Amino acid sequence: MKWGIVGGGVIGLTLALRLSSQGHDVTIFEGSSTIGGLARPWEQGEINWDRFYHVILLSDTYTRRVLRDIGVESELEWVETRTGLYAGGRLTSLSNAAEYLRLPVLNLFERFRLGLTIFYASKIRNWKKLEKIPVEQWLTSLSGAGTFNKLWRPLLRAKLGESWQETSAAFIWATIQRLYAARRTGLKKEMFGYLPGGYARAFTSFENRLDNMGVRLKTGKKIEEVRNKNSSFILRSTEGEEEFDRVVMTCSNSRIAQLCPQLNPAEQTLLKETPYQGIVCASLLLKKPLAEYYLTYLMDNDLPFTAVIEMTTLIDPKQVDGKALVYLPRYIDARDPFFRASDSEVEEFFLAGLEKMYSEFRRQDVEAFQVARETEVFPVPVLEYSKKIPPIRSRSIQGLYFVTSAQIVNGTLNVNDSIRIAENAVAVLLSDKENDT
Ligand SMILES: Cc1cc2nc3c(=O)[nH]c(=O)nc-3n(C[C@H](O)[C@H](O)[C@H](O)COP(=O)(O)OP(=O)(O)OC[C@H]3O[C@@H](n4cnc5c(N)ncnc54)[C@H](O)[C@@H]3O)c2cc1C
Incomplete structure (x- = not known):
């Protein structure tokens, strides 16, 4: 099978690694001049580091497995970090349970309820019911209106802007779960990891590994259209056309809709409506x-x-x-x-x-x-978000797949969950291949 992958971020690279190791012929098209997507590096003065800040958690098992597979996991450095809180013009430390209990913005009762909220959220496993509850309603019922206004609202606004008002309780649950998971891995401290050299170190290794496996990595090749012709696909990039048996899109939903005009109206609408x-x-x-x-x-x-x-x-x-x-x-x-x-x-x-x-x-x-x-x-993780995501297989075009971070339904955006989406999708992509032959 000849596979074309649109996007050279962590999802595209992971898919290429797995498909190629199963003997498939894989080409990645990346629109930028370097791979890595949101995690790619850039030059900053004299140095070269990630464009956006990235840390790895001890509990990031999917990330660590891929880093192991490309030979760099042993280089990870683990460091205990501290967290701060700036409120009312004052900067204070918020790095451990004792400091949480002294949170300056809340009174004693509010702090107690906050502690219970976090503990309760960390124990919930059935996140699906939280998808139906607006985040404000859920947090207010658990923590009280005072804590919501003084603490939760600014935190939600920090990540979601005004869209927090459309968000479900599953978002805050996923955030708390991720932070708890980091502490569950043995140590009760907040340990964050990084690769010396930044994510650029991982991408260099990825590139070498994929190259050795025969994957073609085409950077600076922005795909402008994906066209289905009989049982194959034509990928038109800035530099011409190429034919593939199967295509995987890893970019944003709205971009997929734009690049694949042959998708039926229902699928187009689903993709375009993602805020x-x-x-x-x-x-x-x-x-x-x-x-x-x-x-x-x-x-x-x-x-x-x-x-x-x-x-x-x-x-x-x-x-x-x-x-x-x-x-x-x-x-x-x-x-x-x-x-x-x-x-x-x-x-x-x-x-x-x-x-x-x-x-x-x-x-x-x-x-x-x-x-x-x-x-x-x-x-934006809106109410009942999991019902609004496109499935891995396109419903209207056979052989076209969507594997994107928009499919993270029970987590927040991070490399580990993005890689999890890619790893789990491989089985779907390959089962289709077996059915076809
Ligand atoms: C500010 C910020 C901080 C973050 N911090 C962390 C962190 O601390 N820890 C953590 O684990 N994660 C963090 N993340 C999340 C992490 O960066 C993402 O989970 C991950 O990079 C997503 O990878 P992806 O492959 O899904 O998407 P992307 O990285 O977006 O890759 C998609 C790729 O597709 C390419 N593309 C799009 N359209 C086309 C086209 N038409 N033709 C060809 N190529 C195309 C894009 O150029 C891009 O390279 C952070 C993200 C941000 C923005």
Whole structure:
């Protein structure tokens, strides 16, 4: 079977690894000049690191297995990190249970209910019923309106913008599950992992492994149309056409709808209707660190970004020339006008936010400031989301498959769940092959 895969992110690469190891002929088309998708690296001043911040959890078994298969898992470094909370103009530590119990924004009773909510959510296994409940309703009934307004609402808004109002309780459940899983793996501490060199290290290894297996990796080849002709497919890229027996799409739902005009109207509508959350994320190289927290949650509404991630509290600063590497994300709706703000406008806006938060911060300490933008990062987990996702097999075109992170129904967007989607899809792709022959 000759397989064409559209997209060279972790899903496309994992699929290629597995299909090729079963003896298939695989070609990946990646529109960008490098593989890696959301996890790909870029040059920041003198250094090369992930465009968006990434950590690996001890419990990320799917990620770790792929890293093992491409020969880099043993290079992972594990570090205990700290978390901060910025509320009412004050930065405090929120790194362990005792600090949670002293949470400054909540009174004693509210903290108690918050603890119970998190514990209760960590024990729930049947997430499907949570999909039917709006997140505000669920959290208010468990934690109370005070805690919802002071803590949960800012946290939800930080990740989902105003779309949090359409979100189901399954989203917060999945977030709590992921954080709990990280602690369940033996150690009760929050240990995060990274590869020296960043995800770029994994992608170099991936590239070499796939190359040795005979997979063709075509970067800078954006697919413009997928056309079904008899029992095969024509992939038209910027540089011509190629024929395949089977095609797997790994990009966003709306892009799939655009690239595959032969899909029937019902399938087109399903794909086009997925509402996506986007991101504008600055990455900064600073002469001095800001604080000691990997992640700082922000409770104050008047800040221009939705969290502060200080990567060099996790990675050895030697990895980035002894500088402090900081990310400032702002998760927003794909249609938000902030996507049209220029780099210098974003810089001005974000640096003013840092000045407000950190009295020691000085603009002259900024050595590099770069802005990454993506309009379609993950689908908003709306009520009954699992009923709204496209299945792996196209219903209207035989031999066309969708394997995308939009199929994560009981998790949040992360590399581990993306790889899980790819690994589980392989059986479906190959069972079809067996039925056909
Ligand atoms: C700010 C941020 C922080 C994150 N932090 C973490 C973290 O700490 N830990 C973690 O595990 N995960 C994290 N993630 C999530 C992680 O990056 C994703 O789960 C993962 O990269 C998704 O991979 P994918 O293959 O599904 O999609 P993508 O990475 O989006 O890959 C899809 C690929 O398809 C290509 N493509 C699209 N259209 C075409 C076309 N027409 N022709 C050819 N190619 C095309 C794109 O260029 C892209 O490379 C983070 C993501 C973001 C945005």
